[in-house]
Amino acid sequence: MTRESISSVHEALIVGGGIGGMAAAIALAERGVTVDLIDLDPQWRVYGAGITITGPTLRAYRRLGLLEEIKAQGAITTKTRLFRYDGTHIKDLDEPIIEEGLPATGGIMRPVLHRIMQKRVQQLNIPVRLGLTVDAVENVDHGVAVTFSDGTQGRYDLVVGADSVFSRVRELAFPHMGPAAPTGQGCWRISIRRPPGLTEGEFYLGHDNPCGITACAPDSVYMWMLTPHVERDRFLSDDELFDTLKELLKDFGGNAGWVRDTMTREDWINYRPLAAVLQPGPWFNGRIVLLGDAVHATTPHLASGAGMAVESGLVLAEELAGHDTVADGLQAYQERRFPRCQDVIESSVAVGRLQLAHGDPREHAHILEGALGRLNEPF
Ligand SMILES: Cc1cc2nc3c(=O)[nH]c(=O)nc-3n(C[C@H](O)[C@H](O)[C@H](O)COP(=O)(O)OP(=O)(O)OC[C@H]3O[C@@H](n4cnc5c(N)ncnc54)[C@H](O)[C@@H]3O)c2cc1C
Numbered sequence: 001m002t003r004e005s006i007s008s009v010h011e012a013l014i015v016g017g018g019i020g021g022m023a024a025a026i027a028l029a030e031r032g033v034t035v036d037l038i039d040l041d042p043q044w045r046v047y048g049a050g051i052t053i054t055g056p057t058l059r060a061y062r063r064l065g066l067l068e069e070i071k072a073q074g075a076i077t078t079k080t081r082l083f084r085y086d087g088t089h090i091k092d093l094d095e096p097i098i099e100e101g102l103p104a105t106g107g108i109m110r111p112v113l114h115r116i117m118q119k120r121v122q123q124l125n126i127p128v129r130l131g132l133t134v135d136a137v138e139n140v141d142h143g144v145a146v147t148f149s150d151g152t153q154g155r156y157d158l159v160v161g162a163d164s165v166f167s168r169v170r171e172l173a174f175p176h177m178g179p180a181a182p183t184g185q186g187c188w189r190i191s192i193r194r195p196p197g198l199t200e201g202e203f204y205l206g207h208d209n210p211c212g213i214t215a216c217a218p219d220s221v222y223m224w225m226l227t228p229h230v231e232r233d234r235f236l237s238d239d240e241l242f243d244t245l246k247e248l249l250k251d252f253g254g255n256a257g258w259v260r261d262t263m264t265r266e267d268w269i270n271y272r273p274l275a276a277v278l279q280p281g282p283w284f285n286g287r288i289v290l291l292g293d294a295v296h297a298t299t300p301h302l303a304s305g306a307g308m309a310v311e312s313g314l315v316l317a318e319e320l321a322g323h324d325t326v327a328d329g330l331q332a333y334q335e336r337r338f339p340r341c342q343d344v345i346e347s348s349v350a351v352g353r354l355q356l357a358h359g360d361p362r363e364h365a366h367i368l369e370g371a372l373g374r375l376n377e378p379f
Pocket of ligand 1: 015016017018019020021038039040041050051052053057132133134162163164165166167168169187272291292293294298299300303304305306307308309
């Protein structure tokens with residue numbers, strides 16, 4: 001597909017080679033920008049969880065040209081099956097097809113998704129430097145002067161901070177912003193082989209700790225569970241993670257019970273306290289701009305954080321291509337992204353708050369259905 005090229009930016013630096021940073025790198029490079037990408041992690045890894053890719057996220061990946069690979073290497077599903085926590089089937093929710101030819105929903109292992117995106121970054125000959133961050137970023141005459149953590153320097157027409165929730169770029173160039181706020185919940189995740197007979201996504205409701213299972217490949221799934229966050233003075237060991245999750249699942253039936261009964265100490269298990277923030281505007285300072293969790297970090301209640309990051313990368317490139325100056329392009333990017341990210345974050349945080357307060361499940365469903373419906377609208 002030919003894309004409108006960007007005339008106001010010739011060279012861009014992306015700080016952070018995660019989902020949002022790689023999406024921005026691909027979208028900018030496809031519009032003729034020479035992109036440099038850096039990432040703090042010397043191995044450019046991602047942890048071993050699965051990730052839910054909703055219809056809107058699949059739409060964004062289609063725009064990025066990566067849908068077919070995701071379909072081939074992930075799992076595509078058509079509905080979400082709702083169960084009472086003891087395994088009694090409640091009903092099936094058909095996931096709408098939001099665009100012709102687009103699958104309804106699905107999942108994929110994060111390392112597989114990263115490899116798909118990394119391959120595209122490499123195909124576009126984007127140089128990637130690892131084990132590196134920025135020590136200084138400063139707007140200068142028609143550009144940004146950058147000092148890297150290895151002492152080298154560079155000059156770019158645009159710097160994109162996609163360095164996630166503890167963003168260094170945000171710290172250096174956006175003093176009006178602050179850290180993400182803990183929401184009081186935590187998320188447990190386990191990556192495990194697929195329970196026999198599981199064909200669709202599953203949610204287990206009616207318990208203080210809701211959980212769900214997403215298929216990620218023909219032979220693998222991940223299961224998540226949300227619990228009130230318990231403050232501890234240290235991280236849990238692998239054995240403690242295993243024992244605690246098994247105990248948390250004691251009341252569950254159906255495939256959630258199957259996971260409890262068959263999980264092993266070799267399965268990947270992770271616990272993470274949740275935090276969220278919609279940073280106040282402006283999201284850009286001169287020619288330095290933020291995207292992804294660095295500026296719109298959400299909780300997993302709508303499974304949409306990664307989708308928002310990919311959309312932001314696409315919209316950044318589209319708006320820079322659609323405007324003559326960087327300032328106008330960045331302003332348009334912010335105006336298009338802010339309300340949509342606000343909706344996702346506020347709805348997700350509201351559902352988490354209701355869960356903590358043992359609120360009416362009908363109210364949860366109402367908030368989730370409303371937000372998911374709005375997310376299906378074009379972005
Ligand atoms: C428990 C949990 C479950 C989730 N589940 C889902 C889900 O099912 N579906 C979904 O769509 N979203 C989900 N999300 C959200 C999703 O993971 C994030 O929104 C998404 O990864 C954000 O992309 P990003 O590029 O901003 O950050 P990341 O993907 O985190 O990438 C940031 C990159 O920046 C690098 N970096 C960090 N600091 C620096 C620095 N100082 N300098 C240079 N590089 C740096 C990191 O190494 C990393 O490569 C979940 C989030 C959580 C917490």
